[in-house]
Amino acid sequence: MRLILLLLTYLSSLSYAHSSAPVVSWITLDFPPYYIYADRDEGEGRDEQLISLLHAQLPHLAFQRQGFPASRAIHELSHSDSGYCMVSLYKTAQRKKHITYTKHYATIGLSPGLALRKETVQKLGLDIHQAVSLVDLMLKHQLTLGVAQSRSYGEKLDLLIARLPPDQVVVRPGWDTLQSLTNMLIKKRVDLVLGYPSEHYYLSKRLGSDDLLQVSLAGVPLVAKGYIGCTKNADGKQAVTVFDETLAQLVTTDEYRRIMLKWLPDHLRRKLNRHLTTDIRLLSNEVPTTKEQK
Known part of the structure; x- marks a missing residue:
């Protein structure tokens, strides 16, 4: 009889733990190719696919998606009473005051680069497989650069x-x-447009232009890593802890690699893939063997 009572108590505690688990509310944006709301590729955005992949590994964790304009997303994430989470965020000192982040990165992509016309590449004799100097292009050849207002491209590029x-x-x-x-x-x-490679690639496809190419920039980090950020409250901190336990393994999977590489042209896909392969090898060396775990 005592054994039965203990078993009932254990099952009851499991049921309570499950029912008390927070529902994760993900902030999403109409921001292709990270989220694609209305297009032939609807639902194929990088970050929205990552959310689905993450929850496939966490079937006990209920979640929902809440769309916001990009201008409101960080404010809602930082100040919501109920709490939200968001994928692919940079960590900044100001944001850390109101947002709790995963320790492990959630997304990885190539740093900002340049889109330009094929005729410009040919005229200047550029090799799209080699990184170029933005200053040299601008000053030596009197080219014009297009940038989005109020957007950060990283501290070095902004300066x-x-x-x-x-x-x-x-x-x-x-x-x-x-x-x-x-x-x-x-x-x-304009002669050059600054943006992230996956954005350039998606837009060239969407606009039906086969006249655009991409080049990487010299003097900037090869990759940019994004983290999951949640509202800084009890539910957000609990969610971040769960995500961190899953991400270390998730980023070594073939499906994760496919999602990160999807929105890149071939020559840049190969570049990011080499970095992913190195990262996976390093992470695999950090995972203890079965014998060590015992």
Whole structure:
């Protein structure tokens, strides 16, 4: 009888733990190719696929998705009473005041690069497989650069852009700024557009242009890593702990690799794939063997 009572108590505690687990509310944005709301590739965004992959490993953790305009996302994440989580965030000192982050990265992609027309590549004799100097391109060849207003490209690039001749930099405000700049590039109103490689690739496909190429920039880190951030409350901290336990293994899977590589042209896909392979090898060496675990 005592054994039965103990078993009932144990099952009851499991049921309570399950029912008390927080529902994760993911903030999503209409921001392809990270989230794709309405297109032939709807649902194929990198970050939304990562969320699905993460919860496939955490079937006990209920979740929902909440769409916000990009301008409101960080504010809601930082100040919500109920709490939210978001994929692929940079860690900054200001954000850490209101957001709790995973220790392990959740997304990895190539750092910002340049989109340019094929004729520009041919005219300047550029090799798209080699990183180029933004300053050299701008100053030696008097090219114009398109950038999105109020967007950070990382500390080094932000400082570099601020020092470029103002008459050679076109700053575009408003919605869909990168798409607008890409249209300007196609129409030869700018020579270069700064953005993340996956964004350039997605937009060239969406706009049906086969006249655009991408090059990497010299002097910036090869990759950019994004983390999961949750509202800084009890539920958010609990969710982050669970995610950290799963991410270390998740990023070594073939499905994770497929998601991270999906929105890249071939020559940049190979570059990121080499980095992913190295990362996986390092992580695998950190995982203890069965004997060590015992």
